Amino acid sequence: MGNSPLPKEPYNIIITGVGGQGNVLLSKLLGNMLTRRGYIITIGETFGATQRGGSVMSHLRVSARSSWSPLIPKGRAHMVIALEPTEGIRVLANYGNPQVKILSNTRAIHPVGVIAGELQYPSIEEIRKSAHELASEVWFIDATDEALRLDNPVLGNTIMLGAFAGLNMLPLEKEDFREVILEMMPEDKLDINLKAYELGAEMLNRAVSGTA
Amino acid sequence: MSYLADNNEGVQHLLLGNEAIARGALEAGVKVATGYPGTPSSEIMESLSKVAHGRNMYVEWSINEKLAMEVAAAGSFARLRSMCVMKQNGVNVGSDFLLHLALTGTREGMVIIACEDPGAHSSINEGEARMFAGMLEIPLLEPGDFQELKDMVKWAFDLSEEIRNLVMVRSVTRLSHGSGNVKFGKLPEIDTNVDAGFQCDGFILDPDKGAMISMPVNHFHGRLQEKLKKAREIFEDCLFNTYNGVEKPELLIITSSACNLYCKEAIALLGVEDRVGLLKLGTTWPLPPELIKKNLSRTDNIFIVEEVLPIMEGNIKVLAAEMAPEIGVKNFYGKNAGNLPTSGELNPDLVLDALKTILSVEYEDMPESYKKKAQAVALTGAPNRELTFCPGCPHRASFWSIHGALKLDGRKGFVCGDIGCYGLGVLPTGFSTIKALHAMGSGIGVASGFGKLRQFGMDQAVVAVCGDSTFFHAGINGLLNAVHHSSDVTFIVLDNGGTAMTGFQPHPGLTVNAMGDEVPGLDIAAICGSLGIRVEIGDPFDLKGTQETLTELIQDKKGVKVLILRKNCALSPERKNKKDYEMHIDEGICLGENCGCNRLCTRIFRCPGLVWDQERKTSRIDEAICAGCGVCVDICPAEAIKKKEAA
Numbered sequence: 104m105g106n107s108p109l110p111k112e113p114y115n116i117i118i119t120g121v122g123g124q125g126n127v128l129l130s131k132l133l134g135n136m137l138t139r140r141g142y143i144i145t146i147g148e149t150f151g152a153t154q155r156g157g158s159v160m161s162h163l164r165v166s167a168r169s170s171w172s173p174l175i176p177k178g179r180a181h182m183v184i185a186l187e188p189t190e191g192i193r194v195l196a197n198y199g200n201p202q203v204k205i206l207s208n209t210r211a212i213h214p215v216g217v218i219a220g221e222l223q224y225p226s227i228e229e230i231r232k233s234a235h236e237l238a239s240e241v242w243f244i245d246a247t248d249e250a251l252r253l254d255n256p257v258l259g260n261t262i263m264l265g266a267f268a269g270l271n272m273l274p275l276e277k278e279d280f281r282e283v284i285l286e287m288m289p290e291d292k293l294d295i296n297l298k299a300y301e302l303g304a305e306m307l308n309r310a311v312s313g314t315a
Numbered sequence: 316m317s318y319l320a321d322n323n324e325g326v327q328h329l330l331l332g333n334e335a336i337a338r339g340a341l342e343a344g345v346k347v348a349t350g351y352p353g354t355p356s357s358e359i360m361e362s363l364s365k366v367a368h369g370r371n372m373y374v375e376w377s378i379n380e381k382l383a384m385e386v387a388a389a390g391s392f393a394r395l396r397s398m399c400v401m402k403q404n405g406v407n408v409g410s411d412f413l414l415h416l417a418l419t420g421t422r423e424g425m426v427i428i429a430c431e432d433p434g435a436h437s438s439i440n441e442g443e444a445r446m447f448a449g450m451l452e453i454p455l456l457e458p459g460d461f462q463e464l465k466d467m468v469k470w471a472f473d474l475s476e477e478i479r480n481l482v483m484v485r486s487v488t489r490l491s492h493g494s495g496n497v498k499f500g501k502l503p504e505i506d507t508n509v510d511a512g513f514q515c516d517g518f519i520l521d522p523d524k525g526a527m528i529s530m531p532v533n534h535f536h537g538r539l540q541e542k543l544k545k546a547r548e549i550f551e552d553c554l555f556n557t558y559n560g561v562e563k564p565e566l567l568i569i570t571s572s573a574c575n576l577y578c579k580e581a582i583a584l585l586g587v588e589d590r591v592g593l594l595k596l597g598t599t600w601p602l603p604p605e606l607i608k609k610n611l612s613r614t615d616n617i618f619i620v621e622e623v624l625p626i627m628e629g630n631i632k633v634l635a636a637e638m639a640p641e642i643g644v645k646n647f648y649g650k651n652a653g654n655l656p657t658s659g660e661l662n663p664d665l666v667l668d669a670l671k672t673i674l675s676v677e678y679e680d681m682p683e684s685y686k687k688k689a690q691a692v693a694l695t696g697a698p699n700r701e702l703t704f705c706p707g708c709p710h711r712a713s714f715w716s717i718h719g720a721l722k723l724d725g726r727k728g729f730v731c732g733d734i735g736c737y738g739l740g741v742l743p744t745g746f747s748t749i750k751a752l753h754a755m756g757s758g759i760g761v762a763s764g765f766g767k768l769r770q771f772g773m774d775q776a777v778v779a780v781c782g783d784s785t786f787f788h789a790g791i792n793g794l795l796n797a798v799h800h801s802s803d804v805t806f807i808v809l810d811n812g813g814t815a816m817t818g819f820q821p822h823p824g825l826t827v828n829a830m831g832d833e834v835p836g837l838d839i840a841a842i843c844g845s846l847g848i849r850v851e852i853g854d855p856f857d858l859k860g861t862q863e864t865l866t867e868l869i870q871d872k873k874g875v876k877v878l879i880l881r882k883n884c885a886l887s888p889e890r891k892n893k894k895d896y897e898m899h900i901d902e903g904i905c906l907g908e909n910c911g912c913n914r915l916c917t918r919i920f921r922c923p924g925l926v927w928d929q930e931r932k933t934s935r936i937d938e939a940i941c942a943g944c945g946v947c948v949d950i951c952p953a954e955a956i957k958k959k960e961a962a
Contacts, residue, residue, distance in 0.1 A: 134329050146494040147489055156705065171579070178681035179680075193693065193697035195689065196697065199681070212923070214699065215744060216701055225698075236692055
């Protein structure tokens, strides 16, 4: 397996969201797809108690040469994939830099502090503005809303993966996705995941040609 | 994963650190594997339990870690490679047995895996099992990357057999719950004709044929120290101790475990490869003195990087002091000198900051102008996310009732608890009801003490909570103590049908074991009932009934009363993604801020599935999050929350 050159060595991706959104699964899918292309992958996860409504982050390092720290140093992310929009902003503020890019879901999950009226949740317009302030390129897609139309909000993570593949930053192939899903999930989940993956790429194209 | 037991030598897979550990044990031909669930260790045993029958193994989730160690030791005594897996606290629990086992020694290889949690991501302490290796006088191995997790676990069995004693392997959250590419080795043939047996009729001091007894202690303690000495000699040439860097660097970093990867990252980012050498130790106790001497001789400046306490640092300094006449006096950087914190987890940034200061080099994590912008955006752009019970969690309902009953009782009552999801009862999500939180089973233990303080004028209501798995682990001892001493305690078992926090591992209350076989389940209500005390069983989702029962139990001031609240966890296989009810809010009835309820449902009850609609100024169900449990119907005084049976 020959490696295509990476945009950066190592290429640092942070996938973020809220416990229960399938953050960990998304990092495994992405990591396994890239492993099939011959890259050396290191993933750092925080799960456990943090799943209970807390912020979740997966740090993914893609390298043609070696394994790296499972934690990405501050200011060193190249790509942020946010399953929840304010979590994306939180990651940008800690791991961003003037070149960082972000692909974000639009669907808000309100922290309990917001539900209780103790904290303010920013409007989607404010979130978009913050993202543009901190990132060089920004894409927003309605992944969860689309997943709800497929009758399963957790498919939002597959839609996001499809969208990221559509950005063509890394060699992410649909056939690898198919193989990885078959390795990791019961066979009856394949079709709906393939559908969600394709939807993601389509939505991304619309976002690129639209106003994002 | 299914391929974990494939005999595909040389193939690379992206493995979770814990899967790599499991694969190492499989390659070593482990026969008996035991443990108690605990983050970040649980996936090791889960991986092994899935392949247990196929590989002719015995895999057991024991009721606690001491039992797990005892069961595993029996395997080793009967000539079977055995392994015992736990998080850091587990080593404390089993340490009494280990102190004896270290003296009697082992026969077939026995390895204990301690997965620690620096930074306490999923713990309420960051205690270290490494200290135990020193106290028990057994070898300690610390893998420094994902491949080594597999390779060193496999080697640990060989080492155990070579010295005839227990070997401890330590992992940490960032390795156990990280993932990396691991190249598989060979799996041994599946041995279906194992001839196990415990030979114990030989001469008492015969390590192969005698009894496993630690007396005479003097003899066995001396023998234990000989074994440790042998391990130290083996470590001198161990390939898991590696040096990377120029022959005579300006600074030598000595590190181990996940910190190895942080050091590597920091050196690369600062671009100081020609100034810094990196000695990564895989065998951190006992330290091999010749290897240490050779490396300390490279330079006068030594920087020791480890988590959490400066244990390796202390051991290296002892050797350096002894060797000073030969190698000279060294300058040490590390935790004692204040270069790194002595609590919490390390990361590449902390190592980078320390290294940059020691070497006087410049490094900027982000441009100053960007940092300013980022700080401003973070202030309003990302509201803090406090931990909360999941939507549909029975604990939220249970604590709602407990909180209400204690308020009604009016004697400033409180709850003693322990570890488990229900430990979140200390936070607003559990109405801040738990006021004392300690080790497994400590809720009822501490409550047992409070309940005996009436003679000193203490009149507060005392309530203890404990989960179903915790009940068997250590809760039952506290209960027996409280009953025997007629302590005035209301003991609530929050029975959610499994070891939920760590991923639904079975416990003795269930009729299935780790390998999926049918086993007799032990009935918590019957056990409590056999003690001659009052036992009630309730459904936490029945708020009214639960509160009434609780109020009665709390006010009945004679001895121990038990309430078992039964409802499966919202994430359990039985309930996950299955809504009992479709929920909605009748916006005609919900008056929002004008109701006088002071937004009870969103401000106090705080279920993530029930949100406040800022535009309409009413509550609203978030259908992507709501689990359809229906409990909030009974919270709303205006009856604006409606449920209908889900299709």
